[in-house]
Amino acid sequence: MSDTLRDKYEVVIGLEVHVQLTTQTKIFCGCSTEYGSSPNSHTCPVCLGLPGALPVLNRQVVENAIKAGLATNCNIAPRSIFARKNYFYPDLPKGYQISQFELPICEHGYLDIETEGRGKQRIGITRIHMEEDAGKLLHSDEAGVGSLVDLNRACTPLLEVVSEPDMRSSDEAIAYLKQLHQIVRYLDICNGNLEEGSFRCDANVSVRPYGQKEFGTRAELKNINSFRFIKEGIEYEVERQIELIEDGDKVVQETRLFDSDSGTTRSMRGKEEAHDYRYFPDPDLVPLVIKDDWITQVRGTMPELPQEKMQRFISDFELPGSVAEVLTAERNFAEYFEACTRLHKDARTCANWVMGDIQRMLNESGIDIEQIPVTPQMLCGILERIADNTISGKIGKQVFDLMWESSKSADAIIEERGLKQVTDTGAIEAMVDEVIAANPAQAQEFREGKDKLQGFFVGQVMKASRGKANPAMVNELLCKKLRS
Amino acid sequence: MELTDLTLHEMIRQLREGEITSVALTEASLARIDATDKNLNAFITICRDEAIEAARAADARLAQGDAPMLTGVPVALKDIFITEGIRTTCASKILASFIPPYDGTAVRKLKELGAVIVGKLNMDEFAMGSSNENSAHGPVRNPWNVDRVPGGSSGGSAACVAARQVPASLGTDTGGSIRQPASHCGVVGLKPTYGRVSRYGVVAFASSLDQVGPLARNVRDCGIMLQAVAGYDPADSTSVDTPVPDYLAGLEGGVKGMKIGLPQEYFVSGLDPEVKHAVDQVVEVYRSMGAEVVEVSLPHTRYAVSCYYLIATAEASSNLARYDGVRFGERVDPGKGLKDMYTATRSQGFGDEVKRRIMLGTYALSSGYYDAYYLKAQKVRTLIRNDFLAAFEEVDCILTPVAPTPAFALGDKTADPLQMYLSDIFTLSANLAGICGMSLPCGRAEDGLPIGFQLLGKPFAEADLLRTGYAYEQTQEWHTARPVI
Numbered sequence: 001m002s003d004t005l006r007d008k009y010e011v012v013i014g015l016e017v018h019v020q021l022t023t024q025t026k027i028f029c030g031c032s033t034e035y036g037s038s039p040n041s042h043t044c045p046v047c048l049g050l051p052g053a054l055p056v057l058n059r060q061v062v063e064n065a066i067k068a069g070l071a072t073n074c075n076i077a078p079r080s081i082f083a084r085k086n087y088f089y090p091d092l093p094k095g096y097q098i099s100q101f102e103l104p105i106c107e108h109g110y111l112d113i114e115t116e117g118r119g120k121q122r123i124g125i126t127r128i129h130m131e132e133d134a135g136k137l138l139h140s141d142e143a144g145v146g147s148l149v150d151l152n153r154a155c156t157p158l159l160e161v162v163s164e165p166d167m168r169s170s171d172e173a174i175a176y177l178k179q180l181h182q183i184v185r186y187l188d189i190c191n192g193n194l195e196e197g198s199f200r201c202d203a204n205v206s207v208r209p210y211g212q213k214e215f216g217t218r219a220e221l222k223n224i225n226s227f228r229f230i231k232e233g234i235e236y237e238v239e240r241q242i243e244l245i246e247d248g249d250k251v252v253q254e255t256r257l258f259d260s261d262s263g264t265t266r267s268m269r270g271k272e273e274a275h276d277y278r279y280f281p282d283p284d285l286v287p288l289v290i291k292d293d294w295i296t297q298v299r300g301t302m303p304e305l306p307q308e309k310m311q312r313f314i315s316d317f318e319l320p321g322s323v324a325e326v327l328t329a330e331r332n333f334a335e336y337f338e339a340c341t342r343l344h345k346d347a348r349t350c351a352n353w354v355m356g357d358i359q360r361m362l363n364e365s366g367i368d369i370e371q372i373p374v375t376p377q378m379l380c381g382i383l384e385r386i387a388d389n390t391i392s393g394k395i396g397k398q399v400f401d402l403m404w405e406s407s408k409s410a411d412a413i414i415e416e417r418g419l420k421q422v423t424d425t426g427a428i429e430a431m432v433d434e435v436i437a438a439n440p441a442q443a444q445e446f447r448e449g450k451d452k453l454q455g456f457f458v459g460q461v462m463k464a465s466r467g468k469a470n471p472a473m474v475n476e477l478l479c480k481k482l483r484s
Numbered sequence: 485m486e487l488t489d490l491t492l493h494e495m496i497r498q499l500r501e502g503e504i505t506s507v508a509l510t511e512a513s514l515a516r517i518d519a520t521d522k523n524l525n526a527f528i529t530i531c532r533d534e535a536i537e538a539a540r541a542a543d544a545r546l547a548q549g550d551a552p553m554l555t556g557v558p559v560a561l562k563d564i565f566i567t568e569g570i571r572t573t574c575a576s577k578i579l580a581s582f583i584p585p586y587d588g589t590a591v592r593k594l595k596e597l598g599a600v601i602v603g604k605l606n607m608d609e610f611a612m613g614s615s616n617e618n619s620a621h622g623p624v625r626n627p628w629n630v631d632r633v634p635g636g637s638s639g640g641s642a643a644c645v646a647a648r649q650v651p652a653s654l655g656t657d658t659g660g661s662i663r664q665p666a667s668h669c670g671v672v673g674l675k676p677t678y679g680r681v682s683r684y685g686v687v688a689f690a691s692s693l694d695q696v697g698p699l700a701r702n703v704r705d706c707g708i709m710l711q712a713v714a715g716y717d718p719a720d721s722t723s724v725d726t727p728v729p730d731y732l733a734g735l736e737g738g739v740k741g742m743k744i745g746l747p748q749e750y751f752v753s754g755l756d757p758e759v760k761h762a763v764d765q766v767v768e769v770y771r772s773m774g775a776e777v778v779e780v781s782l783p784h785t786r787y788a789v790s791c792y793y794l795i796a797t798a799e800a801s802s803n804l805a806r807y808d809g810v811r812f813g814e815r816v817d818p819g820k821g822l823k824d825m826y827t828a829t830r831s832q833g834f835g836d837e838v839k840r841r842i843m844l845g846t847y848a849l850s851s852g853y854y855d856a857y858y859l860k861a862q863k864v865r866t867l868i869r870n871d872f873l874a875a876f877e878e879v880d881c882i883l884t885p886v887a888p889t890p891a892f893a894l895g896d897k898t899a900d901p902l903q904m905y906l907s908d909i910f911t912l913s914a915n916l917a918g919i920c921g922m923s924l925p926c927g928r929a930e931d932g933l934p935i936g937f938q939l940l941g942k943p944f945a946e947a948d949l950l951r952t953g954y955a956y957e958q959t960q961e962w963h964t965a966r967p968v969i
Contacts, residue, residue, distance in 0.1 A: 045586050049806045051579070052566040052588055052685040054720050084802050086849070088826055095805020149810065278849035280858060283692035283799055285721050 001239050005246065009207040011238050012215055013173045014165035017180060018158050019190045020133065020198040021064050027132050027157035028055030028098065035196065039138070039150035047155035049093025054284050057082075061157040062105070062288065064189040065130050066298045068159055069106030071183045071305055072125050076295050080105045082130075082285045086278040090149055091135040099160075101279040104129035105288065111183075112307075113175040117168070123176045124164030131158050159189075165204065165215065170234040174227055177201060182306045186331045194225050201230055205237045206251070216241065217251040221265055224258045233258040237265055309334055317347035326355055332369045339376035344383045353379060357400050365404075373407045374400070381410030395419050395467055422469045425477070428461070431469065432477045435460045446482050454478065487512035489966070492557060492651040492705035499546055499556045506546065506556030510539035510600050513558040517602070517649045520969045523630050524647055526640040528563045528621045529571050529604040538600040545598060554712055555598025560650045562641045563604040564611055565591050565696075566685040570601075574687050575609045575619040578807045578814050578833030588685015589720065590654060590696050590713040597712050602650060605640030609835045610804065611661055611689040613637050614907045617898055618837040625894070627669060627967040628933050632891040635665030641699045642669035646934075647969055652700040652709050656686060658693045659792055660886070660911025663923035666699050667886035667936025670925045670965060672953070673699040674706045677943045678918035679724035681710075682717030688803040690796035691722070693915040702963045703924065703954040707731040710946060729947050739773050739955045745780035745879035750910055756889040762927030762935040763885050769959055770883070780879055782871040785913060787864045792912040793905060794848050794861035800838075801845030807833060840901065869917040872940070881952055882940040884910050886923045890933040914940055922949045925962040934962070 026033055029046035045053035069076050083101035109125035135154035139147050161180060167173045181199055184190040191198050206218035219237055224230045236258075241251045256265040304312070306328050313324035313334075328334045336358070340350040358379070362369060382403070386396045391414060402413045414420055422428060435457060436443050446453040454475070461474045487509055490498065498504045514532055521527050535558065542556035563573050566588040573579045587595065594601065608618040616624040616639025624639035626632040627647040634643040638655030642665035645653055655662040657675035666673025674697045681696040688694060698709030711732070716725040746767065751760065767777050809815035809829030816828035834842070848857040875882060887907055897904040914921040920941045927935040941949040957963055 045584075048811065050566075050584065050586070050812065051572070051574070051582070051687040051806070052584070052683075054684050054722075056719060056721055086802050086805060088805065088808060090808075090810045090822065093806060093811060095808060096802050276851045278802070278846065278851070278854075280798060280802070280849050280854070283690075283722070284688075 001242065005242065006239070008209055009238075009242050009245075010210050010212075011168055011170075011234075012165050012206045012208065012218075013167035013170070013234060014204040014218075015163045015167070015173060015176065016202040016204070017161040017177065018200040018202075019068070019161060019184050020200075021061060021157040021159060021189050022191055023058060023060045023064065023157055025058060025060075026155040027058050027061045027130065028155055031155070033156045037152055039148070040152060042152045043154070047093065048151060049095075055098060055282075057285060057288065058157065061130055062290070063298050064157075064187070065105045065128060065159055066290070066295060067187045067189060067302055068161070068184065069109065069128055070295070070299055070302065071187055072106070072109040072111055072128070072161070072180070074106035074109030074125060074128060076290055077103060077105055077107065078290055079103065080288045080290070082282045082288070083279045084282045087275050089134070090147065091137050091151075091154070093135065093151060093154055097132060097134065098282055098285070099131035100129035105290070111176055111179050113172060113179055115169070115171045115175050117171055121166070121172060123166045123172070126162045126164055128159055128161045131160060132156065133158050165206075170231045170238075173203065173234055174231055177227065177230065179306075182329065186303055186306055188303075188331075194227070197225065200225070203230060203234055203237075205234055205241070207238055207241045207245070216245075217253050219251065219253070219265070220255045221258055222255055222268065224260075229258060229260050232260075232263050233265060236263060240265070303331065306331070306334075317341060317351070319347065319351055323351055323355065327351060330369070336369055336372070336376060340380055340383075343376055343380035344387075346383070346387065349383055350380075353383065357397065361404055374403050378403055378407075378409060385410050385414060389421060389423060389470055390414065391419055391421050392467065392471055395421070398467075419468060422465055423473060425473065428465075428469050428473050429477055429481075431461050431464045432474065432481050435464060436481055443482060457482070486516075488516045488648045490651065491701050492708055495557050495651055496553070496708070500551070502546075506539040506542040506558075506600060507536065509556065510535050510558045510602065513602050513650055516647075517644075520627075520647050520649060523969055524625050524627060524643050525622050526606055526624050526644040526647065526649060527560070527603045528573055528575060528606050528640070531570055531601055531603050534570070535600050535602045542598050542600060552597045553708070554594065556600060557598075557652075558600045558602045558650050559594065559709075560603050560605050560641070560644050560653045561591065561601060562607050562638050562653070562655045564607060564656055564687045565604070565654060566687065567591055567601070567604065570604065572604065572687070573620070574611070575607045575621050576807075576834065576838070577620045578829070580620070580814055582813050586685065589682035589717045591685060593713050593715075594654075599712070605638070605644055605653060605655075607640055608637035608661075609838050610687065610800070611637040611656055611658055611694075612800070612837050612841055614660070614664060614904050615892070615894075615897065616640065616665070617894060618835055620835060623894055626891050626933070627969055629891070629931070630969075631893055632933060633668065633894055633896075635668035635887070635891060637661040637665075638673075638699065639665050642666050642671055642673065645669070645671045645699050645701060646967055648966065652698060652705050654696060654709070654713065655699050656689075656694055656696055657911075657915065658689050658695075658796060659915050660908040662697045662699060663911050663921055663936075663938060664887050664908065666923040667925070667938075668891035668934065670934030670936070670962065670967070671699055671701055672703055672706045672922065672924050672963065673697065674710060674922045674946065674949070675914060675920060676710060676714065676946055677724075677920040678915070679722055680920070680944065680946065681713050682715070682720040682723045684717055684719040688799075690799040691803060692799060693792075693796055695915070703922075703950055703957050704732065704735060706922070707735060707950045710950075714946075724944075726944055731947050731950055734947055734951050735954050737951045739770060739775040739952055742775050742881075742952070743879040744770055744775050744777045744952075745875055745882045746777060747780050747782045747785065747875070747882060747884060749782050749785035750884040754888055755885060758927075758929045759885050759887070759889060759935050763883070763937050766883065766926045766937045766956065769956055773955055773959070777883070778879060780875040780882065782868075782875060782913070784864065784867045784871050788868055788913045788916060789905060789909055791861045791864040791868065792908070792916055793844065794857050795865060795916070797841040797845030798848045798858050798861075799845065801842045801849065804834075804838065804842055809833070837901070865916045868913055872913070872917040872919055876942045881942075881945070881948060884938045884940065886910060886936040886938045890929040890931075890935055910938060919943055920946050920949055922953055924953050924957065925965075926956075926960070927962065928965075
């Protein structure tokens with residue numbers, strides 16, 4: 001599609017995100033939420049929807065919802081109501097899903113995002129509500145088996161985070177999603193795994209000619225399980241809708257599935273089949289009353305949020321914004337960095353090592369920072385020895401690699417391998433003399449003004465010392481000797 | 485006198501004193517069921533072997549001398565109570581062979597107290613009905629006249645006590661389902677305050693109205709049964725964490741100086757003259773015992789039936805969605821896909837009245853109608869509750885008829901659902917208001933059928949109801965009469 005055609009239209013996006021909470025037990029019963037167990041092993045009368053069984057709300061779910069609400073600048077409702085969403089499907093044991101409809105737990109929040117296109121934007125969050133997940137259907141190819149139902153996932157807790165239609169590009173949608181994703185990871189209420197469906201996104205996408213007040217007809221995109229696919233899905237959908245309008249057709253309000261193989265979307269069901277969910281307050285659950293002191297107590301357990309942390313890193317450690325952003329992307333990573341700054345006063349050096357060697361080794365070994373063999377104490381052991389000139393920066397890298405393998409302290413490795421820097425003026429002087437004597441031609445050229453050869457001499461001396469000579473002293477002595 | 489003629493508290497005493505054994509009592513109960521139930525059809529399932537086994541265990545326990553309150557007493561449960569390993573049908577084809585894997589809270593409490601469960605009782609399907617004619621197991625018959633209905637929906641629970649098959653039973657009351665059949669069968673039935681007894685393990689009809697309660701031959705026995713099952717249950721979020729008093733402690737306190745209200749809206753045209761006369765007599769008895777009887781007003785009474793049938797059906801339409809043939813219960817699968825399986829299962833599994841109420845409730849909750857029906861009904865419900873709370877500022881309890889007429893003939897009202905719904909007119913307000921109510925026998929119509937009156941009490945004032953009812957009962961013989969079957 002040509003840019004001029006595309007530029008005639010404004011894109012409008014609203015997102016509904018389902019956040020699966022990492023509580024030990026389900027939202028309305030005591031069954032485990034463990035993933036990957038044998039089918040129907042984590043079930044009881046309540047989550048099986050047996051006659052006579054009744055739901056009891058999990059307090060932890062409420063606290064997680066409060067955390068999510070506070071972190072996204074929402075009001076926490078002093079009184080909220082669970083409602084039944086009625087529809088028939090074999091993965092829904094009771095024939096209704098317990099959710100919230102009128103009076104959700106969180107409302108009127110926002111996230112501030114920044115993209116290249118429109119710069120800083122505030123994206124409204126309409127509401128966050130709690131609900132139970134459905135089970136899973138397993139379709140067998142075997143004759144006579146048909147479809148089987150696994151209700152391990154039934155009744156596991158979800159938060160649904162509904163945004164306002166405030167996003168105007170796929171980039172903004174991704175920025176919003178990534179920030180929300182980062183927040184729930186920081187709060188440690190969701191494992192954030194898009195592929196496993198722990199963080200699922202439905203996108204409402206429409207287009208309208210610039211200047212038009214009314215929204216265009218929207219399509220709801222489902223089944224998108226990576227940030228990249230969300231972007232692709234939105235991009236495809238925008239072009240599809242523009243083409244329809246340009247051809248004089250109408251966009252139909254419908255649900256469309258994203259197909260990651262083809263990068264396209266296809267219709268799932270039209271509006272004529274839209275459900276009437278017959279929402280009404282669930283008479284099995286009493287209204288949820290949240291007093292201020294509960295909110296205060298929950299707030300007290302919340303970690304510093306990514307945006308605040310980033311700002312603090314910028315001001316406290318005088319780091320550039322881009323560096324602070326990388327360091328705060330993941331909470332554990334940021335905490336690792338910050339632990340280092342408490343042990344080693346040069347925060348920039350800490351940042352360089354954490355973003356450099358630590359990140360590189362994590363990537364190479366494919367492990368999470370939680371399992372890292374080099375603790376902040378160990379890493380700072382290296383940084384201290386560089387700072388006090390016991391070893392050079394270059395030797396420091398060598399020590400780091402050995403440390404990763406052996407989990408030994410910097411001092412032990414330096415001692416064991418004899419990596420201690422040579423700072424004895426006499427010893428270095430002897431090496432410098434030796435190198436100058438061995439390279440008379442170069443020494444002559446240097447004296448005749450070829451300054452570049454300084455590097456050559458430094459390299460030769462370092463080689464002779466097997467890297468251990470103090471580079472500053474080498475430089476100083478070389479200058480003195482060569483110029484004399 | 486036969487063993488089955490003993491009342492619950494007499495059985496308890498004699499068991500403890502070693503005069504009788506639980507095995508003997510249980511066998512007598514089973515024999516009585518065998519002898520009478522062909523005519524009555526009060527039982528859906530008889531738990532013969534389990535009962536005898538429990539009776540033996542009870543006798544052993546009694547011999548040790550540390551037996552809890554109900555040890556060895558035969559009781560029966562409406563087939564709406566979930567019982568582990570024992571078929572629970574709710575009198576519906578759709579649950580014809582459903583054997584639950586767990587016990588509900590009330591059942592667990594009865595078992596813990598040593599009660600011997602002899603069987604599961606017939607009822608209106610999913611507790612929807614006022615005559616016990618809506619049962620896949622066939623109607624229950626009134627022990628006083630087998631051509632009459634026993635009332636409903638806990639028809640089996642009332643008939644089995646009246647016929648002395650068991651001394652006491654449990655029922656559920658959503659709009660009068662304990663009190664109305666108790667009245668028609670001449671026994672005492674108590675609907676506790678909403679939240680007093682756990683609903684966990686009771687098949688839901690209308691969750692905000694359903695309440696478990698006892699039926700027995702006299703007030704004291706009702707109190708004993710209530711004591712057994714009352715109390716907060718963490719498994720039921722709507723059960724209330726307020727202390728359970730000793731219901732028998734103040735039983736003999738009398739009514740001198742108490743104030744009883746007669747709601748003028750309940751004594752209107754349509755009330756059978758024999759019923760009115762019997763209730764008038766009750767009023768005179770209370771006056772003679774030193775109670776003050778005054779008129780009170782419950783001005784929103786006339787909206788109660790409409791309000792009730794919107795809320796009850798709305799909740800039922802959702803509560804009954806789980807009977808879809810997927811995981812348990814009966815499945816009818818024509819082999820043409822999911823939708824057809826749902827349709828066939830539910831069309832064939834549910835009876836007409838259940839289907840009627842599911843449709844009514846579905847309609848009331850539909851988008852575009854929700855505000856006009858369900859939401860409006862909820863607002864009216866609040867007004868009805870406020871009526872009662874205001875009246876209870878003036879009086880200690882309220883006295884009314886239970887049903888407009890004595891038990892009607894089988895088939896009389898089956899063709900006219902609205903007429904059937906009106907038979908709950910005096911009872912369903914208590915469910916809407918969430919207050920407690922009790923039905924006691926107070927007379928006999930010319931054709932010999934029992935007539936009852938109703939006492940309505942403040943929230944959690946079951947002890948007041950029991951005391952008030954007991955005072956009346958001490959002056960009368962109605963509760964000792966025995967039907968000939």
